[in-house]
Amino acid sequence: MTVRQLVAAVLALSLSACATLSPHEADRAAAIAASARPTTLDCERIDACAQPSPLRELAGRAFSESSPGQPRHYAVILDSGTDAMLARVNLIRSATTAIDLQTYIFDEDDAGRLVLDELLAAARRGVRVRLLMDQLSALQNVETLAALAGAHVNFSVRLYNPVLRRARISYPQYVLAAACCWRQLNQRMHTKLLLVDGAIGITGGRNYQDTYYDWDDEYNFRDRDLLVAGPVARDMAVDFETFWTDPRSVPPARLVDVGHALLEDGVPVLAPHGFDHPARAEAMRDDAADPQLVRERLVEPAIAVGEVRYISDTPEKHNGEDPGQLAVASDSLRGLIESAHRQVLLQTPYLVLSKPAQEMFRQLHDRPGAPRVIVSTNSLAATDAFIAYALSYKYKRRYLREFGFEIYEYKPFPADAPVDLSATGAVVPDYEPVQERARTRPPDRDSVLRTARYRQPLRSEYGATRYLRRQANEPVPLKRAGVRVGMHAKSLVIDDRVGVVGTHNFDPRGDHYNTESAVVIEDPAFAAALEASIRRDIAPGNSWVIAPRDKAPVLWGLEYSLAKASEYLPVFDLWPVRYATSYEFVPGPTCPGPLPPDHPRFRECHRPVGDFPEVNLALKGLPTRLFTAFGAGLAPIL
Structure with missing residues (x-):
C-alpha cells in the first residue's frame, strides 16, 4: 500500500467513525x-x-x-x-x-x-x-x-x-x-x-x-x-x-x-x-x-x-478529573481489609495492585501482630490476560517481602474445580488426582494430543507466529491440550466474620476507571462457607504456591539487590532472575499435607516447578519478560 493509499484509508476510517446521527434522525429512528x-x-x-x-x-x-x-x-x-x-x-x-x-x-x-x-x-x-x-x-x-x-x-x-x-x-x-x-x-x-x-x-x-x-x-x-x-x-x-x-x-x-x-x-x-x-x-x-x-x-x-450490604460505584465515578474520589466500592473494600485482625483471604484473577492498595498492604504488614494475607490468583498458564500477569510477576518480591502475601496461583487443569467439564462439549482427557499422580507418573494426555479435534488448534497454538497476534485477553500456549480453566472469581473473607463477593478485581482499573459492585455479609456461617470455597481453589491439586527460590550459592545478596533495584524502574526492568518461583506439593510419609511457605519444613514437602509451569517451553518466557521489562506503565489501565 502506498503512502497516498494509507492516508486515504485513514481519512475514510476517520470520516466513517465520526459519522453522525442528527437529533431529528435519532428521533425518527427511535420512532x-x-x-x-x-x-x-x-x-x-x-x-x-x-x-x-x-x-x-x-x-x-x-x-x-x-x-x-x-x-x-x-x-x-x-x-x-x-x-x-x-x-x-x-x-x-x-x-x-x-x-x-x-x-x-x-x-x-x-x-x-x-x-x-x-x-x-x-x-x-x-x-x-x-x-x-x-x-x-x-x-x-x-x-x-x-x-x-x-x-x-x-x-x-x-x-x-x-x-x-x-x-x-x-x-x-x-x-x-x-x-x-x-x-x-x-x-x-x-x-x-x-x-x-x-x-x-x-x-x-x-x-x-x-x-x-x-x-x-x-x-x-x-x-x-x-x-x-x-x-x-x-x-x-x-x-x-x-x-x-x-x-x-x-x-x-x-x-x-x-x-x-x-x-x-x-x-x-x-x-x-x-x-x-x-x-x-x-x-x-x-x-x-x-x-x-x-x-x-x-x-x-x-x-x-441478617443484614446484607450492597456497595456500588454509581455513574458519578465517571464525572470529574479524579474518579478515585468517587470510588465507593474501592474505599469500602479497603476499609474492610484494614479492619482485619487475624486473616485476609483475597481472591482475584489479576494480582495488579493500585498504589493506594500497595500502601495499605504495606502498612498492614508493618502492624504489630499483622494479619495473615492469603491470595488466590491466576498462574500464567491459567490466566486470560498475560500482560496483567506480567506485572504481577514483576512485583512478586514486593508482594512476598514487603506485604507478607502468601500467594497461590491457579492451575490451568485443576484436579478439583467447580467446573462441569462434561458441559463444555469437549473431549475431556482422563486426569488422575494430584496425589496419585505424584506417586505414579505424569498424566498421559498423548491420546488427546493425537486426536483430530486438537491437532489443528495445537499447530496454531504452538506456532511462534501466534505471538504476533496475541491479545491482552488471550491465554498463552501450554505444553498439553485440554479444557483449560482460569480464575475469574473476586471474593474476600476477613477473619471469620465478613464475606464479600463482587465484581472488583482489586486492581487499578477498579479503583479509577470501572464502576464496581459487591455484596458484603457479616455472618460467621457465610464467611466460613466462602472461605471453604476459596481454600478449595488453593488446595495443592488446584494451585501452585509461590515462595522464594533457593538462594544462589554465591553473590546472592548482590543478585537480590540488583533485582530489587531493577523492579523499581518503570521501564527497562531486564533483570532475568526473580525473587520467587512456583512450588508443587509432593505428598509422602513425612508430608501428609501442604505447608505454608514460611514453615521451616516447606522445602521438604514442596519442589520448585519453575516460574511458568505448564506453559509451552518454546517461547514461554519471552512475552512475559518483555512486558515485565517495558509494560509497567500499563498497570493503571489493565
Whole structure:
C-alpha cells in the first residue's frame, strides 16, 4: 500500500467513525423502533404466567421474616457455572413484574442467546424487562441491537457510555477512540446484576458468555456469583435505576450505526440462534423447569443471614478529573481489609495492585501482630490476560517481602474445580488426582494430543507466529491440550466474620476507571462457607504456591539487590532472575499435607516447578519478560 493509499484509508476510517446521527434522525429512528414493538401478550394473568420457583420463594420467606431493624436474607454461593445458569433461567421465568439485567459482557453465543431468549419470553408474557450493557462488550451485531430495539413494548435496551456514539466499534475505530477520547474509552461499567421483581438478585464475576457457564470447549472461568434474596434487593433496584436513567445509558436506536440501520431498513426480525449444542441448551431449559432439582441444587444450600450490604460505584465515578474520589466500592473494600485482625483471604484473577492498595498492604504488614494475607490468583498458564500477569510477576518480591502475601496461583487443569467439564462439549482427557499422580507418573494426555479435534488448534497454538497476534485477553500456549480453566472469581473473607463477593478485581482499573459492585455479609456461617470455597481453589491439586527460590550459592545478596533495584524502574526492568518461583506439593510419609511457605519444613514437602509451569517451553518466557521489562506503565489501565 502506498503512502497516498494509507492516508486515504485513514481519512475514510476517520470520516466513517465520526459519522453522525442528527437529533431529528435519532428521533425518527427511535420512532421506527417504537412503532414496530408488538403490544400483544402471551399471557393475560396478573402474575404474567410466572413459573413457580423455590428460589423465588426464598425472597418471600426473607421479607416475611424481616422486621424494621432486623432484616432477614438468604444467600446462595454460586460456584458452579451450570448452577449459575440454572439460577438465572429459573429466576427469569419466575418473574411476575420486572427484570433488570446489568452486565459488562453480553455475547451472542449459546449462553448469551439462551438468556436473551428467556428475557424476550418474559417480556412477551407481560414482565417489564430492562437490559443495560456496557457498550464495548455488548451484543456483537448491529442487526441484533436493531431487532431488539423493536422487539416488544415490554423490552428495553440501553448501552452504557458509547464511544464515538456508536453501538459497535471496529478495532481501527477503537484506535481512533483511544486518540480522541481516552478517558471515555476507559470508563466502563463493570457492574453486574440480575434483579427479579425487586426482591432477589444475583451479582458477582459472571458475564453472559459461554466461558462463564462451563460451556466453552477450550477455556472456562472458575467464577463465583452470589444470589441474595431479601430487603437488600431494594438497594440493588435503586442502584440499577441510577445507571438506567443516567445520560450515559443510551438506547441503541439513538446511536449512529443502529440508528442508520433502522432508518434504512426498519426493524429486522431477530434471527433464531443456531445453538452449537442444542441438546445442552434444551437440557438447561428442562432443568430450570424442575422445582425439585432447583430446590436440591440451589435452595437447600442457602444460608440464612441478617443484614446484607450492597456497595456500588454509581455513574458519578465517571464525572470529574479524579474518579478515585468517587470510588465507593474501592474505599469500602479497603476499609474492610484494614479492619482485619487475624486473616485476609483475597481472591482475584489479576494480582495488579493500585498504589493506594500497595500502601495499605504495606502498612498492614508493618502492624504489630499483622494479619495473615492469603491470595488466590491466576498462574500464567491459567490466566486470560498475560500482560496483567506480567506485572504481577514483576512485583512478586514486593508482594512476598514487603506485604507478607502468601500467594497461590491457579492451575490451568485443576484436579478439583467447580467446573462441569462434561458441559463444555469437549473431549475431556482422563486426569488422575494430584496425589496419585505424584506417586505414579505424569498424566498421559498423548491420546488427546493425537486426536483430530486438537491437532489443528495445537499447530496454531504452538506456532511462534501466534505471538504476533496475541491479545491482552488471550491465554498463552501450554505444553498439553485440554479444557483449560482460569480464575475469574473476586471474593474476600476477613477473619471469620465478613464475606464479600463482587465484581472488583482489586486492581487499578477498579479503583479509577470501572464502576464496581459487591455484596458484603457479616455472618460467621457465610464467611466460613466462602472461605471453604476459596481454600478449595488453593488446595495443592488446584494451585501452585509461590515462595522464594533457593538462594544462589554465591553473590546472592548482590543478585537480590540488583533485582530489587531493577523492579523499581518503570521501564527497562531486564533483570532475568526473580525473587520467587512456583512450588508443587509432593505428598509422602513425612508430608501428609501442604505447608505454608514460611514453615521451616516447606522445602521438604514442596519442589520448585519453575516460574511458568505448564506453559509451552518454546517461547514461554519471552512475552512475559518483555512486558515485565517495558509494560509497567500499563498497570493503571489493565
